[in-house]
Amino acid sequence: GKSTVVITGASSGVGLYAAKALAQTGKWHVVMACRNLPKTEKVAQDVGIPQDSYTIMHLDLASLESVRQFVSNFRQSGRSLDALVCNAAVYMPLLKEPKRTVDGYELSVATNHLGHFLLCNLMLEDLKNSSVADPRLVILGTVTHNPKELGGKIPPRPDLGELKGFEEGFKEPYSMIDGKKFNSVKAYKDSKVCNVLTMRELHRRFHKSHGITFSSLYPGCVATTALFRDHYRLFQILFPLFQRNITGGFVSEEEAGARVAEVVSLPEYNMSGAYWSWGNRQKKNRKAFIQEVSDEASDGDKAERMWELSAKLVGLA
Numbered sequence: 001g002k003s004t005v006v007i008t009g010a011s012s013g014v015g016l017y018a019a020k021a022l023a024q025t026g027k028w029h030v031v032m033a034c035r036n037l038p039k040t041e042k043v044a045q046d047v048g049i050p051q052d053s054y055t056i057m058h059l060d061l062a063s064l065e066s067v068r069q070f071v072s073n074f075r076q077s078g079r080s081l082d083a084l085v086c087n088a089a090v091y092m093p094l095l096k097e098p099k100r101t102v103d104g105y106e107l108s109v110a111t112n113h114l115g116h117f118l119l120c121n122l123m124l125e126d127l128k129n130s131s132v133a134d135p136r137l138v139i140l141g142t143v144t145h146n147p148k149e150l151g152g153k154i155p156p157r158p159d160l161g162e163l164k165g166f167e168e169g170f171k172e173p174y175s176m177i178d179g180k181k182f183n184s185v186k187a188y189k190d191s192k193v194c195n196v197l198t199m200r201e202l203h204r205r206f207h208k209s210h211g212i213t214f215s216s217l218y219p220g221c222v223a224t225t226a227l228f229r230d231h232y233r234l235f236q237i238l239f240p241l242f243q244r245n246i247t248g249g250f251v252s253e254e255e256a257g258a259r260v261a262e263v264v265s266l267p268e269y270n271m272s273g274a275y276w277s278w279g280n281r282q283k284k285n286r287k288a289f290i291q292e293v294s295d296e297a298s299d300g301d302k303a304e305r306m307w308e309l310s311a312k313l314v315g316l317a
């Protein structure tokens with residue numbers, strides 16, 4: 001039979017096209033884990049994902065209760081879990097004051113990192129019990145996490161600092177992981193550093209014992225997705241043009257989705273702990289390579305500290 005992959009945020013952009021690419025192989029049943037069920041049903045049909053190759057299940061990553069409910073619903077479906085893709089994210093570059101989740105946490109770090117952190121931890125057991133030889137857990141990264149690369153040099157740069165905001169419980173008045181003043185763009189980048197740290201710490205803790213391949217990827221600059229929906233309208237028009245014509249970094253949603261699908265399913269990506277990239281300038285038929293992550297994202301002590309504090313915040317410790 002088919003293998004099962006869960007993809008978070010499969011109702012848009014990269015996640016939607018990753019779902020389509022995997023479904024089209026005929027080898028995968030895709031569980032689209034999304035917060036908006038009617039929207040997901042509509043876009044799945046619009047892009048032509050074969051009817052019998054997907055299931056839509058509710059998941060709101062901005063609610064820890066919803067994450068737990070999703071895992072329970074998934075288990076009740078009786079499917080084995082063979083791959084998990086943590087893809088959903090929010091980016092709110094114009095926000096001046098933090099928004100909060102029902103749990104009281106700053107929305108972008110809670111959605112992009114904490115919700116996924118809980119999901120990964122709960123679903124480790126399911127992946128371990130997978131019947132396939134090489135179960136995988138893939139977390140989306142981004143070049144903006146990494147000041148070593150050109151795309152990561154633009155301020156504000158991510159910095160988790162001493163994780164004071166997490167240490168203090170991450171509720172009001174705290175909204176940033178480092179405990180400093182709210183900055184929405186930095187909050188997004190910080191959350192993506194946490195995504196990479198989580199992947200590396202998962203690898204360190206569970207690769208050998210659980211036989212799971214953990215990896216991340218930067219799919220390229222997908223300048224047309226809804227990720228930029230909260231940006232200035234002019235930015236939404238100019239950014240794709242800039243990426244297409246000036247930086248050469250432009251990647252279509254379809255291509256980015258296909259890259260995610262490769263990392264999930266092709267044998268050559270079975271390297272646990274790796275962060276894959278296709279570079280910042282797009283070249284035809286370019287092969288993926290392992291990209292070095294930022295200093296902060298490769299800091300083992302920070303990874304452990306981030307892990308322990310996140311576990312407390314999501315109620316695991």
Ligand code: NDP
Pocket residue numbers: 008009010011012013014015033034035036039059060061062063086087088089090111140141142143192218219220221222223225226227228
């Ligand atoms: P989109 O905005 O197109 O898609 C984001 C997805 O996340 C949507 O399906 C959205 O659901 C979902 N989502 C948001 N909040 C929640 C929530 N609380 N619970 C469940 N799902 C939620 O963005 P992209 O496709 O561009 O981004 C996908 C991933 O790729 C992200 O991790 C991003 O960091 C990464 N990435 C993107 C790049 C780019 O240039 N676009 C570059 C590098 C990395 P809904 O449809 O309901 O809004």
